Amino acid sequence: MRIATWNVNSLNARMERVTEWLELFAPDVLCLQETKMADDTFPAAEFTELGYESVHHGQGQWNGVAILSKVGIEDPVSGFGDGIEEDPDARLVWATCGGVRVASCYVPNGRSLDDDHYQYKLSWLDRLLAHLQANATPSDDLCVTGDFNIAPDDRDVWDPKVLVGATHGSAAERERLQALIDWGLVDVFREHHDEAGLFSWWDYRGGNFHKRLGMRIDLLLTSDSVTQKTERVLIERNARKGKDPSDHTPVFVDLTP
């Protein structure tokens, strides 16, 4: 089973690239982030024609997350569903696909360390952990994936200096990510690759992709049973090339049956 994640930076703008990628890589599950559309404009019928069931949690011009699956969409949940005040942003959707509980997450960017949005980012990550504690156990088959807007360590950014005094690598963010890992998840990409400089996002500006100036912020966090079944984890860098790419490229994991 192949589970992929991709921040598409507008599904309207990216639909051709997404359908092309589905045909080329035939993931069983594809988690999307930043669809930037409302539920009533999500192109579910087009995905059905390609063999995918789907669930979308959108709001309109910003945010929006989805899960596409060829192996079933069971028990979909949008948002945290924890009875506390609803998240104002559409950033989380869950579904069980082929026996794996999958989350498509779009963690808040944070903007800057002195911005209210940074506190929202930290509290959002706290709430994700609380949601896991309340709704899952580490012995479940879990794949919590998406755009975390966190570079887990200094190998995951082209120059660690850009993270000094900035978001994406602050101690508080990395502590939140570590708390998810301590609960019972693994950044499964790092089970298979040690090198620095393997990125999933590159700023559109300044030719950063071609200069290899990026970050690895799109993560697949797997529970132990899923980690044990992992054959490979790949960043599909070619999807960042060519006409009208997203600024993120897909990352996927292949599991043995």
Next chain:
DNA sequence: ATGGTCGTTTGACGA
């Protein structure tokens, strides 16, 4: 020279 690019959109703002 203190920007650079895309997306939402038609004036800025978010990433």
